[in-house]
Amino acid sequence: MKTKQTKILFVCLGNICRSPMAHGVMQYLVDKYECQNVFCKIDSCGMYGEAEGTQTHQRTILEIQNQLNYQFMKPSRNWSAKDYDEYDLILAMDKSNYFAILKQLGKQKISDAAQKVKLFRDFDPKGKGNVMNPYGGEQIKYTQVFQIIERTCKNIIQSHVQIQDK
Template sequence: MIRVLFVCLGNICRSPMAEAVMRDLVEKRGLSAEIKVDSAATSSWHIGEPPHKGTMAKLKEYNISISGMKARQLTVADFEAFGYIIGMDASNVRNTRDMLGQPDHPKIFRFLDLTPHEKDVPDPWYTDDFQETYDLVVEGCEALLEKILNK
């Protein structure tokens, strides 16, 4: 079983968007039994909350389910449970490494490092541009799925 965890600051915008998009891609390829996807926050601000209304609206626009998604905080146990732990920006990666006590483990990396982009996934909480975030998330999820399938 391959397990993927997306991480952002609050687990209400970017990481749940990535979780939902990746789950959708995995389901459409018939790989749900082989690949499990989750998301988490480095902060405790939104634990138990559903995704942000902007994230929900953007995913609904593309007919992507958010069923069962609620914000949770990253735990030390996640390091053993997941084979891929992906921060949506450089700050998320640093915080994840600190929280998990893994300063340089290769399974923790920045999401867009899988693409030609040399930037972070912008946080729509601040930019209010859920379309830009969605477009980058789709590109990153497609690249991640190809990486997983090519291993």
């Protein structure tokens, strides 16, 4: 039986804090648990156009490095209409970005959207809601966001494959 491959996209406002953190953590976990055959493409983007091309926020890079001993950074990119067709699972970090995605889709795609556009914390075993935006905050805010993201990314992986901690 062939494993269904999933392309996953994380979306936040500027693609410099939350969504690249989720992108980096997910990439790390997919590599750690060797499930690249299931999660064949991972990316992140932002809904706010003026941040495009900006590097991942330094505190996000630092948090991933400190927690996982993993280097991750990427230039931000904006949401594109093509993203909806490209990705199987589109995870908004908060409700405002979720609704911004739906607004971008238009009426013809909105009926299918419930199958692939979701709030990131819909997969959080500790509760639903928004992932707070740590931008402008102290490192502790990034640590709190990291904790939400790590457990939620693990849960997303476990919803697709059986994993054992290494």
